[in-house]
Amino acid sequence: MPDMNGEPTHGPTDETGPETASETGPETGAAGNADTPGHRLTAGLTIGSRVVVRYRLEEGQGAAATDFVGELVARNTDFLIVDTRTERVKLIRADVLAAKDVPPPASRAGRPHERVSADDLEKLMAKGWQAVDRSGLGDWVLRASGGFTGRANSALVVGDPSLPLDRAIDFTEKWYADRDRPAIFQVHGETGFEPAEQPTVAALLERGYVVGGGHESWQRVLVMTGPSAGVPPLTGQSSPVTADAQLQLDWLTAYAEQRPVVPGATEAVLTGSEGQLFLSVRDPATNAIIGLARLAIHPGWAGIFGLWVHPGHRRTGVATTIVSAAAMVARENNMPAMYIQVSGDNQAGVAFWDDLGFTVHHEYTYVARASA
Numbered sequence: 001m002p003d004m005n006g007e008p009t010h011g012p013t014d015e016t017g018p019e020t021a022s023e024t025g026p027e028t029g030a031a032g033n034a035d036t037p038g039h040r041l042t043a044g045l046t047i048g049s050r051v052v053v054r055y056r057l058e059e060g061q062g063a064a065a066t067d068f069v070g071e072l073v074a075r076n077t078d079f080l081i082v083d084t085r086t087e088r089v090k091l092i093r094a095d096v097l098a099a100k101d102v103p104p105p106a107s108r109a110g111r112p113h114e115r116v117s118a119d120d121l122e123k124l125m126a127k128g129w130q131a132v133d134r135s136g137l138g139d140w141v142l143r144a145s146g147g148f149t150g151r152a153n154s155a156l157v158v159g160d161p162s163l164p165l166d167r168a169i170d171f172t173e174k175w176y177a178d179r180d181r182p183a184i185f186q187v188h189g190e191t192g193f194e195p196a197e198q199p200t201v202a203a204l205l206e207r208g209y210v211v212g213g214g215h216e217s218w219q220r221v222l223v224m225t226g227p228s229a230g231v232p233p234l235t236g237q238s239s240p241v242t243a244d245a246q247l248q249l250d251w252l253t254a255y256a257e258q259r260p261v262v263p264g265a266t267e268a269v270l271t272g273s274e275g276q277l278f279l280s281v282r283d284p285a286t287n288a289i290i291g292l293a294r295l296a297i298h299p300g301w302a303g304i305f306g307l308w309v310h311p312g313h314r315r316t317g318v319a320t321t322i323v324s325a326a327a328m329v330a331r332e333n334n335m336p337a338m339y340i341q342v343s344g345d346n347q348a349g350v351a352f353w354d355d356l357g358f359t360v361h362h363e364y365t366y367v368a369r370a371s372a
C-alpha cells in the first residue's frame with residue numbers, strides 16, 4: 001500500500017492577489033469586518049481564477065439568492081469583483097452565502113480533460129508552475145524566475161495583449177530587458193500548427209527571432225491530457241509512494257541532480273501554486289529517491305511536473321506507480337482531468353503518457369532570439 005503521508009493543501013491567498021493578466025487592482029474600501037460569513041467563505045478564492053459565488057439578494061427581488069460565475073479580478077475586505085460573461089459585478093462579502101474556485105468553462109463537447117480551450121488550459125497550467133515575477137499585458141502574462149525553466153521565464157501569449165501587436169512586443173522586450181533577461185514568447189496552437197502562420201510569431205520572425213530559440217526541446221512541446229479515472233490504480237505490488245505537501249530537502253536534491261536549478265527561484269516556483277504535492281519513490285535497499293514528480297492542484301484539474309526516474313530504475317514501473325498515486329489523489333479530490341507537458345522530441349516521455357491513455361490537447365513552442 002502506498003505511504004501517502006501528505007494531503008493536498010491550498011495555501012493562503014493574499015488579499016491583493018498576484019498580478020494576473022486580467023487584474024484591475026484591488027479596491028481600497030473602508031476597513032471591513034473580517035468576521036462576516038462572506039469573508040470566511042471567500043478566504044480561499046484565487047484572484048484570476050474562475051469562481052462561483054452564491055449571493056444573497058435583497059427582499060423583493062423574487063428569489064433569496066443568485067449565483068455569479070466568472071473570473072475573480074479583485075477583492076478586498078469588503079467586496080469581491082467578478083467579471084461574468086456579461087458584466088463586471090461588485091459583490092458585498094457580507095452577502096456571500098457560498099463561494100469556490102471552479103474549473104475553466106467547457107469550450108466544446110467532451111470529457112473534462114478534452115473540453116477546455118487551449119487558452120484556458122494554458123492559463124491554468126501557468127498557475128501550476130507559477131513564475132516568481134509576473135505582470136499582465138492584457139491577457140498575456142509576462143513571467144520571469146531567474147532563468148529557471150522556459151515556462152516560468154517567457155511571455156504567455158494568450159488572447160489579446162490590449163495593445164497593437166508591435167507595441168505589445170516592444171513592451172514585452174522592455175519588460176525582460178529591465179530584468180536583464182532575454183524576451184521569450186510561448187505561443188500555442190492546434191496539434192501540428194505552423195508557428196509562422198500566427199501573427200505574433202510572424203512579427204517576431206521579422207525581428208530576428210527563431211522558433212525554438214535554438215533549443216531542440218523548445219521547438220514543439222505537447223500538452224497532453226487524460227482522465228484521472230483512466231490511470232491504473234496502485235496495486236499490492238506497487239512500490240510505496242510518499243506524497244508530501246512540503247518541499248523536502250532530499251526531494252529537491254534528487255530533482256537538482258537531474259536538471260539545472262536556480263537556488264531560490266527553483267524553490268519558489270516549485271512551491272508557488274495554490275496547492276502542490278511532492279511525490280517520490282525510494283530504493284528499498286538504499287532509501288535513495290529513485291523517482292519523483294510534482295503534482296499541481298487546481299479546481300477540477302491535476303497537473304504533473306518534473307516526472308523523472310533514475311536511469312538505473314527505468315522500465316520497472318516506477319513512473320507508472322508515481323502517476324497512479326497522483327491519479328488516486330486527483331480522483332479523491334474531485335479532479336477528473338489531468339495535464340502534463342512534454343517536449344515533442346522526448347520519445348520516452350511521449351511513449352509513457354501515450355501508454356497511460358493521455359492524448360495531445362494542443363502544442364506550444366517558444367520563440368526567442370537564438371542567443372536566448
Ligand SMILES: CC(C)(COP(=O)(O)OP(=O)(O)OC[C@H]1O[C@@H](n2cnc3c(N)ncnc32)[C@H](O)[C@@H]1OP(=O)(O)O)[C@@H](O)C(=O)NCCC(=O)NCCS
Nearest residue numbers: 307308309314315316317318319320342348349351352355
Ligand atoms: C519517461 C520516464 C519518466 C518513464 O519512467 P519509467 O519508470 O521507466 O516508466 P515505466 O516503467 O512506468 O513505463 C511504463 C510504460 O511507458 C512506456 N515507456 C516508458 N519508457 C519508454 C521508452 N523509453 N520507450 C518506449 N516506451 C516507454 C512503456 O509502454 C512502458 O511499459 P513497458 O515497460 O511495459 O513497455 C523516464 O524514462 C524518465 O525519467 N525520463 C527522463 C525524464 C522525462 O522524460 N520525464 C517525462 C517528462 S513528462
